[in-house]
Amino acid sequence: MMPLIKKLNLLILFLLFFQPVLSVWSADFFTSRELINKAKELDGQIVKYKGEVIGDILRRGNYAWVNVNDGQSAIGIWCKLNDIKDIRFIGKYKSRGDIVLVEGVLNRTCREHGGDLDIHANKITVVEPGFYLFHPIIRSRVILSLVLFFLTLMAGIFYKLRISWLSGREKS
Secondary structure (H helix, E strand, O other): OHHHHHHHHHHHHHHHHHHHHHHHHOOOOEOHHHHHHOHHHHOOOEEEEEEEEEEEEEEEOOEEEEEEEOOOOEEEEEEEHHHHOOOOOOEEOOEEOOEEEEEEEEEOOOOOOOOOOEEEEEEEEEEEOOEEOOOOOOHHHHHHHHHHHHHHHHHHHHHHHHHHHHHHHHHO
16 A cells, blocks of 8 residues: 555656646647637737747847747747846757747737737746757759859850950951
8 A cells, every 4th residue: 555655646746846847848838820810819818829039139128029930920029138038049040049938918919019919928938948050061052053153154254255256347
């Protein structure tokens, strides 16, 4: 009997300890498509949205705009500067941005920010750190580019020579 109680206690402790991590992995957040399509119903409600931080962080006094893209669309997030202190990577050509979980109030037509759909964040959590991307140089493309460059150069020289030859013929 005692080993069963110990196992249950360990299971309960495990679930309590890992509950924040497990809740982030659960599908209790909306996609951008769902937020856009259900904006009328969700207007003014607290929602969760998960995606990659992209573009630039636009600081405005004690607040900032952050664009978060879930692969379908991007949604603007209005948050306090303190909420973005853990964001290290922003999705651009050279990096994949941090994946964040945003919890906040969805505004279908935000009166404060020009009538656009946005989320006023109460909490932003980095759930997966971003990283630098490596774009290898493909040798065959470099060679093809050089060949095309020299062919274009030769065509330009040939054209100039032909024009000067024709203009010289007309004078005689």
